[in-house]
Amino acid sequence: MNAISKIAANDLPLLSVRQLDKSFGARTACRNINFDLWPGEVLAVVGESGAGKSTLLRCLCGDQQPDLGQVLFTRRDGSISDLYDIPEPERRILMRTDWGIIHQNPRDGLRFGVSAGANVGERLMAIGARNYAEIRRTAAIWLERLEIDVARMDELPFTFSGGMQQRLQIARNLVTQPRLVFMDEPTGGLDVSVQAKLLDLLRSLVGELGLAAVIVTHDLAVARLLADRLMVMQGGAVVELGLTDQVLDDPQHPYSQLLVSSVLQI
Secondary structure (H helix, E strand, O other): OOHHHHHHHOOOOOEEEEEEEEEEOOEEEEEEEEEEEOOOOEEEEEOOOOOOHHHHHHHHOOOOOOOEEEEEEEOOOOOEEEHHHOOHHHHHHHHHHOEEEEOOOHHHOOOOOOOHHHHHHHHHHHOOOOOHHHHHHHHHHHHHHOOOOHHHOOOOHHHOOHHHHHHHHHHHHHOOOOOEEEEEOOOOOOOHHHHHHHHHHHHHHHHHHOOEEEEEOOOHHHHHHHOOEEEEEEOOEEEEEEEHHHHHHOOOOHHHHHHHOOOOOO
16 A cells, blocks of 8 residues: 555554754754655654754654644544653553554663563563563464574574564564654664565565654665655755655756765765
8 A cells, every 4th residue: 555545545644743943052953844754654854964864763752842732643543642742651652552662772672681582571561561471472472473483482682683672672662553653774784684574574564564663774775665754854854755756757956866876875
């Protein structure tokens, strides 16, 4: 299903960002950001280093409060809440249930002092699971789903390769079947062959689970493979937003044209 048909199939956007600004002293990181993300839609955010991509992602997932604007989230019951009006304890529950965050460095998203199975099982316990045998069985299913040898379930993550650590982080986030996942350079720092395998896994899981996602990436090939729509940022502002293939095949803004033609190193 493409982005247009997804929008037509849903009455309300899952996430709405309105007039979001964020500055650090005299430096403006994000300026007047506006967009909607629909259930099941994947949006990629691209731009050179310093364009504001990572700051935007931190504002969207609750790690960094914007100076101005709103981050509106449609709950399962159809009610709409501003992320930064939600009490902190409730926001933490939201992050463990309806939302997932996949970091570029797995060390930021995993607990290295507990086993691979426990990393996945903790998310299940956060949503109320208490039967140990069932938690372990579900964790094993998700490890296998992410092509991690179940025989290594009781090993600590530091014994895994970088690619396996990233797959474990994905399993940890998706085991609760969230509605929205934020990804920060999910294949960054991995070998090309490992990247390709991980991207295939991500693409199949996103489609199978009907996930909505916001992906920050410097790699336009990643954006083309995973994203329905593409948002191009420059100097903290959105300069182009459209269907991924349209933006990459026929960019309208001069900066987007430079990115696509690889004149800029991002």
